[in-house]
Amino acid sequence: MIVLRNLATIGPQHAYQIATRLQQISDGLLNLNQGTLYPALVRLEQYGWIKGSWSKTESGREARFYAVTVAGQKALRAETEHWRRTSQLIERLLVEGTRA
Amino acid sequence: MIEHFARAIAKIRGLFRNSRTEEELAKEITTHLLYLEDEFLRQGLPPLEAHRQARVAYGGVEQVKLAHREERSFPWLSQSLQDIRHACRSLLRSPGFSVAAILTLALGIGANTAVFSVVNTVLLKPLSYPEPDRIVQFWLNSTEGSVPGSSIPDLRFWMQYAEAVDDISAYDLNEAVLGLTSGMPEQVHGVHVTANYFRLFGAPLVLGRTFTAEEDRAGSGKVVVLSYWLWKRRFGGDPRIVGKAISLEKEPYTVIGVTGESFRTDPESDLWIPFQFNLNSNNQLHSFGAAGRLKPGLSLSQANAQLRLSSQAARRQGLLPDPDFAFVLEPLRDAIVKNARASLLLMQAAVGLVLLIACANVANLLLGRATVRKREFAIRAAMGAGRGRLLRQFATESVLLSACGGAVGLLIGLLGVYVLLSISPGNIPRIGVGGASVGLDWRVLMFTLGISLLAGIVFGIVPTLRVWGPSLYQSLNEGNQRLGSGSSQSKKRSLIVLSEVSLSVVLLIGAALLIRTFLALRDVNPGFNRQNVFLTEMSLHGSQFATTGNVARLVEDTRQRLAGIAGVELAAATCSPPFASRMGLPFAATGTSSGNSGSTGDAEWMSVSPGYFAVLRIPIIRGRDFNEQDGEGAPGVALINEAMAKRYWADRNPIGQAIEIGRGIGPDFADRPRQIIGIVADTRDHDLTEAPQPTMIIPLAQEPNGITRLWLQFGPIFWLVRTRIEPHHVVVDVTEQLREASGGLPAGRVRTMDEVLSGSIARQNFNMILLGVFAMAAMALTAVGIYGVMAYSVAQRTHEIGVRMALGADRARIRNLVVGKGMLTVGIGVIVGLAAAAFLARFLAGFLFGVRPWDPMVFIAVPVLLTMVALFALWIPARRAARLEPIEALRVE
Numbered sequence: 001m002i003v004l005r006n007l008a009t010i011g012p013q014h015a016y017q018i019a020t021r022l023q024q025i026s027d028g029l030l031n032l033n034q035g036t037l038y039p040a041l042v043r044l045e046q047y048g049w050i051k052g053s054w055s056k057t058e059s060g061r062e063a064r065f066y067a068v069t070v071a072g073q074k075a076l077r078a079e080t081e082h083w084r085r086t087s088q089l090i091e092r093l094l095v096e097g098t099r100a
Numbered sequence: 101m102i103e104h105f106a107r108a109i110a111k112i113r114g115l116f117r118n119s120r121t122e123e124e125l126a127k128e129i130t131t132h133l134l135y136l137e138d139e140f141l142r143q144g145l146p147p148l149e150a151h152r153q154a155r156v157a158y159g160g161v162e163q164v165k166l167a168h169r170e171e172r173s174f175p176w177l178s179q180s181l182q183d184i185r186h187a188c189r190s191l192l193r194s195p196g197f198s199v200a201a202i203l204t205l206a207l208g209i210g211a212n213t214a215v216f217s218v219v220n221t222v223l224l225k226p227l228s229y230p231e232p233d234r235i236v237q238f239w240l241n242s243t244e245g246s247v248p249g250s251s252i253p254d255l256r257f258w259m260q261y262a263e264a265v266d267d268i269s270a271y272d273l274n275e276a277v278l279g280l281t282s283g284m285p286e287q288v289h290g291v292h293v294t295a296n297y298f299r300l301f302g303a304p305l306v307l308g309r310t311f312t313a314e315e316d317r318a319g320s321g322k323v324v325v326l327s328y329w330l331w332k333r334r335f336g337g338d339p340r341i342v343g344k345a346i347s348l349e350k351e352p353y354t355v356i357g358v359t360g361e362s363f364r365t366d367p368e369s370d371l372w373i374p375f376q377f378n379l380n381s382n383n384q385l386h387s388f389g390a391a392g393r394l395k396p397g398l399s400l401s402q403a404n405a406q407l408r409l410s411s412q413a414a415r416r417q418g419l420l421p422d423p424d425f426a427f428v429l430e431p432l433r434d435a436i437v438k439n440a441r442a443s444l445l446l447m448q449a450a451v452g453l454v455l456l457i458a459c460a461n462v463a464n465l466l467l468g469r470a471t472v473r474k475r476e477f478a479i480r481a482a483m484g485a486g487r488g489r490l491l492r493q494f495a496t497e498s499v500l501l502s503a504c505g506g507a508v509g510l511l512i513g514l515l516g517v518y519v520l521l522s523i524s525p526g527n528i529p530r531i532g533v534g535g536a537s538v539g540l541d542w543r544v545l546m547f548t549l550g551i552s553l554l555a556g557i558v559f560g561i562v563p564t565l566r567v568w569g570p571s572l573y574q575s576l577n578e579g580n581q582r583l584g585s586g587s588s589q590s591k592k593r594s595l596i597v598l599s600e601v602s603l604s605v606v607l608l609i610g611a612a613l614l615i616r617t618f619l620a621l622r623d624v625n626p627g628f629n630r631q632n633v634f635l636t637e638m639s640l641h642g643s644q645f646a647t648t649g650n651v652a653r654l655v656e657d658t659r660q661r662l663a664g665i666a667g668v669e670l671a672a673a674t675c676s677p678p679f680a681s682r683m684g685l686p687f688a689a690t691g692t693s694s695g696n697s698g699s700t701g702d703a704e705w706m707s708v709s710p711g712y713f714a715v716l717r718i719p720i721i722r723g724r725d726f727n728e729q730d731g732e733g734a735p736g737v738a739l740i741n742e743a744m745a746k747r748y749w750a751d752r753n754p755i756g757q758a759i760e761i762g763r764g765i766g767p768d769f770a771d772r773p774r775q776i777i778g779i780v781a782d783t784r785d786h787d788l789t790e791a792p793q794p795t796m797i798i799p800l801a802q803e804p805n806g807i808t809r810l811w812l813q814f815g816p817i818f819w820l821v822r823t824r825i826e827p828h829h830v831v832v833d834v835t836e837q838l839r840e841a842s843g844g845l846p847a848g849r850v851r852t853m854d855e856v857l858s859g860s861i862a863r864q865n866f867n868m869i870l871l872g873v874f875a876m877a878a879m880a881l882t883a884v885g886i887y888g889v890m891a892y893s894v895a896q897r898t899h900e901i902g903v904r905m906a907l908g909a910d911r912a913r914i915r916n917l918v919v920g921k922g923m924l925t926v927g928i929g930v931i932v933g934l935a936a937a938a939f940l941a942r943f944l945a946g947f948l949f950g951v952r953p954w955d956p957m958v959f960i961a962v963p964v965l966l967t968m969v970a971l972f973a974l975w976i977p978a979r980r981a982a983r984l985e986p987i988e989a990l991r992v993e
Contacts, residue, residue, distance in 0.1 A: 014128075015128055016131065019132070042168060042171040043107070045110075046106065046107040047103035047104075047107055048103060049103065054124075059138075061131055061134060061135075062127070063128070064128045071103070075103065
C-alpha cells in the first residue's frame with residue numbers, strides 16, 4: 001500500500017529509491033528491511049498493480065524501475081478509500097472512548 | 101478478486117521461469133548494494149569500508165532471495181522436489197538399508213495386493229448386469245442353513261405371491277456339459293433358463309431374439325440362444341445363423357438368437373436352452389436357482405417382509421417342510437460369493453497383519469538410521485531448518501521408501517495372484533476360467549497406492565517423533581557413541597519388537613489352528629475305501645434315456661464290459677457319488693419308533709447299481725446288498741444306513757419293514773412300497789465335517805421313471821471303477837468301453853477317489869497353506885526385527901559392556917544380560933499376543949474342525965516355538981557381546 005502510494009505520487013522508482021524514500025517519509029519509524037520490501041514488490045507485480053522494467057539510471061547503472069499500472073491505480077483508489085474509512089471509524093471509536 | 105487470479109497464474113508461471121528471474125533478482129540486488137555503497141562513499145568512508153557497510157545495511161542477501169522466491173511461486177512445491185532429490189540421494193547413500201526396507205515393504209504390499217486382487221474380483225466388483233444391486237435370488241432358509249436350489253412348485257408360488265419381485269426366472273445352478281455334435285464334436289457348457297432370464301439380466305443381443313413364453317412351455321420345439329463367443333469361435337460369426345439348426349446331444353436345436361459380446365453369466369455358459377417346465381408339476385426336486393428384480397421403489401427388506409407374509413400360504417402348499425423354514429431374498433452377488441467371503445476376508449486380515457509387521461521392521465530400521473543421522477539433523481536445524489521442514493524431509497524419505505516398496509510390491513502382487521490361484525481350490529466364484537477375470541483395475545491400483553502411503557505414514561511416524569524432542573541441539577554436543585541411545589529411544593524400539601511379537605503370535609495361532617483342522621479332516625475316516633477307485637461322468641440327455649429301464653440296461657451292459665477290462669475289479673453306477681449333491685425325500689415306514697401313521701420323516705436319497713458298496717468297500721452291517729436280480733420287475737427293495745436305522749428304529753430291527761418313499765410330493769416321485777433288506781455302514785460322503793445323515797438307498801434299476809428323467813436332465817451319471825492296478829493305467833480302456841456301450845457318448849472328468857476326497861477339503865487346505873505362509877513370513881520378519889534391535893543395542897552399548905567386563909563381569913553374565921533384556925520384551929509380546937489371539941480365535945471358529953478355538957496345545961506350542969525363534973535371534977548379538985575384548989570395547993570411540 002505504502003509502496004503503491006509512493007510509486008503513484010513520485011513515479012517509477014527502483015528498489016533502492018523505494019527503500020530510502022520509505023525510510024524518509026516514515027521518519028525512520030518504519031524501517032522496512034529488504035526481506036520485506038522485495039517480497040512486497042513481487043506480490044504487487046503478481047497482482048498486476050505495478051510493472052517492473054529495466055532501464056538506465058541517471059548515474060548510468062542498470063536498474064529495475066517499478067511503475068504503477070492502470071489496475072494498480074484503481075486498486076490504490078479502492079484501498080485508499082478503504083483505509084480512510086477504517087481510520088475514520090477507528091478515530092470515532094477512540095473519541096467515544098475518551099468521552100466515556 | 102481478479103488480482104488473486106492473476107497472482108495464481110503468475111505463481112504458476114513462476115514455476116518455470118526460474119533461472120531468468122533469479123538472474124534479474126541478483127542484478128537488482130547488486131544495483132541496490134551499489135547505491136548503498138555510493139551513499140556510504142559520499143559520507144566519506146573508504147571504499148572497502150563502504151562496501152562492507154552497504155552489505156551490513158542491506159542485511160542478508162540470501163535471506164532476501166529466499167523471501168523473494170517464496171513469494172514468487174509455490175515454495176512448498178519446489179521444496180518438495182528438493183526434499184525428494186535429497187531423499188533419493190540419502191537413500192542411495194545407504195543402499196543396504198534401502199534395499200532391505202524396500203524389499204520388506206514390497207513383500208508385505210505385494211502379498212496384500214495379490215489377496216486384494218482376488219477379494220476385489222470376487223467381493224467388490226459389481227456384477228456385469230444392469231442395476232445388479234436390484235437382482236435378488238430366492239432361497240429356502242432354515243435355522244440350520246439354506247437349501248441349495250429351488251423347485252418348480254416354489255417357482256410357481258413365487259410367481260404368484262412375490263409381488264415385490266419382477267421377472268422371476270429360473271436357471272441351472274451348474275452349467276450342463278453338452279455334446280455339440282454338428283461338425284467336429286465337442287463339449288460345450290449350456291445353461292437351462294426360463295424365458296424371463298434374458299430380460300432379468302439385461303442380455304444384449306447381436307442377432308435374433310430370445311425365447312418367448314410359448315417356447316418355454318413344456319413340449320415346445322427345441323430352440324437355443326448362442327453366446328457371442330461360441331458364435332464367433334464355432335460358427336465363424338455367421339450372420340445368417342438364426343433359423344439354422346445345430347445338433348446338441350444328437351438332437352436338432354434351432355438357433356434363434358446370439359447374445360452380445362459383453363454378456364457374461366455365472367455360471368459361464370456357451371449357450372442357453374429353455375427349461376420348458378411343466379409349471380403344474382408337483383415335483384419337489386430342488387434343482388435350479390431362481391432370481392428376480394426388485395420392483396422399482398421397493399427395498400430388499402420390504403420385499404422380504406412381503407415374502408414373509410405369504411409364508412402361511414406356502415406352508416399350506418407344503419413348500420416349507422417345517423416352521424423353521426422360510427423363503428428369503430438375498431442380493432444375487434451375496435448369493436454367488438456366500439461361501440468364499442469369510443475365507444477371503446480372513447486372508448485379507450491375515451495378510452494385513454503381515455504388512456503391519458513389515459512396517460514395524462522398517463520403522464525399526466528407520467529408527468536406527470535416525471539415531472545415526474542425529475548429527476545431520478542437528479546441523480541442519482542449526483543452519484536454520486525449521487522443525488516442520490525437518491519433519492517433512494523425514495516424511496518424504498518414508499513415503500519415497502514406501503512408494504518404491506509399493507511399485508515393487510505391485511509386481512510381486514501380480515505374480516502372487518498366479519501363485520494364489522494355482523493353489524486355490526478352484527471353487528472360488530466369479531474369478532472366471534483359471535482366474536481370467538482377476539486382474540489389475542483401478543481398485544487394485546488405488547488399494548496398493550493407499551496401503552503404500554499408509555505404510556509410509558505408519559513406519560515413518562515413529563522415528564520422526566523424536567524430532568520433536570527437546571534434545572535436538574544437545575545431540576551436537578553429545579559424544580555420539582557413548583550416550584547414543586537414550587532410554588526413550590530404546591523403549592520405542594522395544595515397543596516395536598513387542599508389537600511384532602504379538603502380531604506374530606496371533607498369526608501363528610491362527611495358522612496352527614487351521615493346520616490342526618486340516619490334520620483332523622485328513623484323519624476323518626470317510627467310511628469308504630478310496631484306494632484304487634476312480635470315477636468318471638457322462639451326460640445322458642435325450643429321449644433314448646427317458647425311462648429307468650433303458651438306463652438300467654445301459655448300466656448293466658456297461659458294468660459287464662468294464663469288468664472285462666484287465667486290471668478292473670468291479671464297476672458300479674450312481675447319480676450321487678460321494679461329495680456330489682443329493683436330494684432329500686420324505687418317507688413313511690412301518691415298525692419305526694415314531695409309529696406308523698403318515699410321513700415318518702425326511703432322509704437323503706440315492707440310487708445305486710449293484711456293486712456300489714463293494715467298489716467303495718462300504719460294509720453291509722446286516723442283511724444283504726443289492727444284486728442283479730433286484731431289477732425292474734422284481735419286488736421293491738431298499739437299504740438304509742446306520743444313522744437312519746438308529747434315528748427311526750432305535751433298538752428295533754428295521755430289516756423286513758416296509759418303506760414308502762416320496763409319497764404325496766408329486767407323481768414324478770410316486771414310488772412303490774419297498775422292503776428294507778439291509779443296513780449299510782455310515783459314510784461321511786457329503787462333507788467330512790458333517791455327521792452322517794440318515795440315508796435310504798434303492799437299486800438304480802427300480803428308480804421311478806419320473807426321478808430318472810428329472811435327475812438326468814440336471815446331472816450326469818457317474819461310473820465308479822475299482823481297479824487292481826494303478827487307476828491311471830486303465831482310464832483309457834474304461835472311457836473307450838463307456839463310449840462304445842453308450843453309443844458314442846463322451847465320458848469326462850476322470851478323478852480318482854483320492855482327488856475327490858482332497859477336493860472336498862481343498863478349501864481348508866487352501867486356508868491352511870495361505871495362513872501358514874503368512875504366519876511363517878510374520879515369524880521370519882519378527883526374528884529379523886528382534887535380531888536387528890538387539891544387535892544394534894549391543895553395538896551401542898559396546899563401551900558399557902567393556903566397562904562391565906573391565907570391572908569383572910564374566911562372559912556368561914554379559915550374554916545373559918543381553919538375552920534377558922530381549923526375552924523380557926519377547927515375553928510381554930507373547931502374552932499380549934496370546935490375549936489378542938484368545939479374543940480373535942472366535943472369529944476363526946467357523947473354519948475349524950476337530951479342534952476348539954482355544955485349543956490348549958496350540959496356545960502352548962505357539963509361544964514355545966516363537967520363544968525358541970526369538971532366543972535364536974537373540975543368541976547371535978548376545979554371543980557377540982560376550983566375545984568382546986574389554987580393551988577393544990573401551991577403545992571404541
